[in-house]
Amino acid sequence: MNATLIKRLFRVIQSGSNADVDTLCRRIVEEEKRQGHGRVAQELERILKNKPSDKTSPSGGTLQRLPTSRRDSAPLVQEIPVEKLRHQMVLPDSVERRFQRIEKEFAARTRLARHGLKPRHRILLYGPPGCGKSLGAERLAWNTGLPLRKVRFDTLLSSYFGETMANLRKVFDAAQASPCALFLDECDSLARSRAERNDVGEITRITNALLEMLEDYKGDGLVIAATNLDSALDTALFRRFDEVLKVPLPGIDEIARLLKVTLSSMETDPSLRWREMAQAMDGMSGSEVVHVAQSAAKHGVLEGRKRISEADIRYALAEVQERHQAS
Helix, strand or coil: CCHHHHHHHHHHHHHCCHHHHHHHHHHHHHHHHHCCCHHHHHHHHHHHHCCCCEEECCCCCEEECCCECCCCCCECEEEECHHHCCCCCCCCHHHHHHHHHHHHHHHCHHHHHHCCCCCCCEEEEECCCCCCHHHHHHHHHHHHCCCEEEECHHHHCCCCCCHHHHHHHHHHHHHHHCCCEEEECCHHHCCECCCCCCCCHHHHHHHHHHHHHHHHCCCCCEEEEEECCHHHECHHHHCCCCEEEECCCCCHHHHHHHHHHHCCCCCECCCCCHHHHHHHCCCCCHHHHHHHHHHHHHHHHHCCCCCECHHHHHHHHHHHHHHHHHC
16 A cells, blocks of 8 residues: 555544545555455455444444344453553563564564465464463554454353354454454363363364364454463364464563562662572462562552562562462
């Protein structure tokens, strides 16, 4: 798309004229055809043709209608506002590079398409609880600029025959029509291994439907799934993803960095032995480390100290360890 069309598109969007936006979008399609970008033009035409119904927002603009369940019109996804997305992650270098690769490929998707290449757009994140899978999904949404839509399994799953698959189809159709980062957290609830004993036909059908929808997904956004139980997932699911990424528990170096990042808004004691504190937390999840750091900050403030000390961290750590023993 040339610079003139881009400027005109921005101007008509700012003016709030839906008719002008539609006209300009069609001109963009014709321009893509003229330049020989047939596949891009076809996708843009499909988006225009399947334009979903809109609803007016309080500010006078329009909002994409989110998919709802057929039975009671309950929302099937929750859209998380951009300002609430967490995106600061502390990861081992090897894992960080793989996250960056996904983000770079998305940013270069147009250049890749010219060579018949596709960016990674179906991502599976797995690892132990608290390792940062949900945070990883939020980070990918933030860095790609896509709205994050989290599937609500409480409304998606239904006891009525065939309704779960119908709800799932609505979710994927909406994601294809309007680019987003579609997040299926704890996807093992949908994709349990079909080889499990005591399985029932409906579970197998749901798994088959999910595999088919992942295979057929051609949207311009991302599909991100997360699970703690990779061993319980149907093995065929792994083949449907372009990137299968294990998010590990933080090591000593990552724990020390997490402590520093979480306490970066506070003044800390210069004598604080960060690595020794990190070693005392070895084996903890990232969310637990953040909780310890935040609790230490609160303790220091309540005690009236200007600097967070090693004693504050040890106090918070003892609280967490005591809670673990009680459970």
